[in-house]
Amino acid sequence: MCKKEELVLKDREGLSYTMSITKTIFSGFGGQGVLMMGYVLATAGMQEDKHVTYLPSYGAEVRGGTANCTITVSDDPIASPVASFPDFAVLMNTPSLMRFEGKVITGGTVFLNSDMVELRPKRGDVEVVAIPVNTIAERLGNARGANMVMIGALAQKTGLVSLDSVIKSIKEIFATKGAKVHEMNTLAIKEGAAFVEEQSSS
Amino acid sequence: MIKQVFKRPDALKDNIFHYCPGCGHSVIHRLVAEVIDELGIRGKTVGVPPAGCAVLAYNYLDVDMGEAPHGRAVAVATGIKRCRPDLVVFTYQGDGDIAAIGTAETVHAANRGERLTVIFVNNGCYGMTGGQMAPTTLLGQTTTTTPGGRIQLRDGFPVDLSQMLAVAGGSVYIERTAVTSPKNIIKTKKALKKAFKVQMDDLGFSLVEILSACPTNWKLSSVDSCKRIEDEVIKQYPLMVIKDTTGTHSGADEGA
């Protein structure tokens, strides 16, 4: 897992800045739970008393086609909720990779749903974390929980928010869905985290 | 002892009507005032006058009044009534106001069954602006914008708004009357009273369409104007109860 102080990045103009503010883009087909991932991250950030913004794409785009949202998590008040160059991109399908791969900041990380995306980023200046989130979710008997696997992986890898906060957030967000659903989703989040942990230690 | 048999209604201010000789507005204003008096609702009535000659109705009717933009009277009245269901709210509208520029508002207010009473004065022309063609102008009728007479191919047919509103689910009572003779005036007053009562009984939308003369723009004498209504206008717009479902309505829960 990356430590925060290690994340001194350079953007394209070579300006370096510390990561007290991070921007993450989530993108995929409608129905992949993309907006929900963003909402979970923003809620978890809020629970840690961080400043957060959640900016969805909306309108025609929301209805049927691709969906994306930008989440900013910051220790200080957030000036702009818009990402010039996101630090992290969570890309759940191939069109999303094509659209956002070029935007990620140098030194940033791309999280790919490797069950849906065969291509890999052409650039060498970003880290790529490929996770078969559908396969993992199906193995857990929670086929609709692929986004939960991904958010677990994201939290574990980036340290943006703690796994505990993510789990606490989904408990609140899915409060009406009962203990069983919460248990399944918690498991999916932990499996996602375990997957990236295993990858980085191997 | 002297018994008073005729007086100015309390709901009518002591002002001289500015309307042209023979115009129906003065008579209709008085009827509205009499009905408000008889129902004892002067202290809880709010009226909404339209744009047009009757915009100055507030100079005569001694009740709270709130002006509306042209055509929007029932929308304004809806806002008032929904916030204060205890008030009795009426609109007073001409044919251009209700059946041209305000058609949408009127149809939808009737459809929602707004507890409003609409007084619709049909004189077949735009009186205040100088007698242009109205939606209710008869075929062949000459106006300042139909110099050779209204032609169906160019100008469309006379609109029968009352019939259109009758098919709306929320309308309860719609009657067409005229103010051309003592008999018709008495009938008009009865219709107005019933329309207010429909609202007070929380039954739904009520409307009285009143055929009224515009001698100035028709370029006829007062007497000839009344004769024209009875001979020609009534053929297009027959005097009748167009809809009355008051007997079948149980009140507020209707249509819920």
Next chain:
Amino acid sequence: MGKKRLMRGSHVIAEAATLAGCRFYAGYPITPQNELPEYLSGRFAKLEDATFIQAESELAAINMVMGASMTGVRAMTSSSSPGISLKQEGISYMAGMELPAVVANIMRGGPGLGNIAPSQQDYFQATRGGGHGDYRTIVLAPHSGQELVTLTMKAFDLADTYRTPVILLGDGLMGQMMEPVTFPEPIEPSALPKKEWTLDGAMERDSRLICSLRLDPFKMEQHNWKLARKYAAICERETEHESYLLDDAVVAVVAFGTAARIAKGAVNRVRKEGLKAGLFRPITLWPFPENEIRALTRSVKHILVFEMNFGQMVEDVRLSVGEKATVHFHGRPGGIISTPHEIADAITRLVYRHELC
């Protein structure tokens, strides 16, 4: 203040309106503000004294608000640009009748049907009155979730205080973005100051009239001057703005709403490079903080106006500063959301071109 809640901007407006004692809403669907009436329809259903109407048109909606306002109830409507154009009839009448109301405009790209992306193209329409006749409306431009709470509630207070329509001018981004917000305690309508001019039946008092018609030009003129005096009082008392890093600045960016948010990010960026830039953010667009901008020119000789249109507020900035500073403009119309990077670039170019460092 209650617990922090992560909420969408249009929901925040709806909730804040309810807490401000708003009890009447009429509106018509249009993207990107549909979440506001959707939220409010559910919220009002739980209140016994509140009315929500999905009207048959924007015209009907604003006129229903007019009627509601005549009874003294705090009333609002909302829409997006094309719908606000339709509402101008009612807004003009309400200005003339001196009726309070709050109108939220979640702006989108235009002209015409345009698109549904965030835009600031209705600045002129909002700040110049918008409809026919000689009048102004107070215009508030929030730039964050929390400010949506405070400015929505303030809008109702201003509307009642001055008996005038108030425009809450947001855009698609403000409406859709979620941020944590906290809400104050609700204001009960019964606790609001009693209005002595409402239509509620002439019971044991003279009948009242609310109208905008004044056929006699002398009476109309008197009424116009009365409105003018009211507007002058508003200008004197109600101007609001935010200064950000302006103390030592050599360049000031002037931007409102979402654009200001992006500009703040840009200012932060160029500050890291040592460029002395700051942000001036008008919070009231009418009245415009012209004196405050003029005061800025004592230290700042270059002003960069950034708007999500091709140049509207820039005219007010130019009028404010006259010859005392050079006013530059950077705009993106059509629903483009600029990145902080783009604005930082514009600031940097300006600084180097004019040798300000």
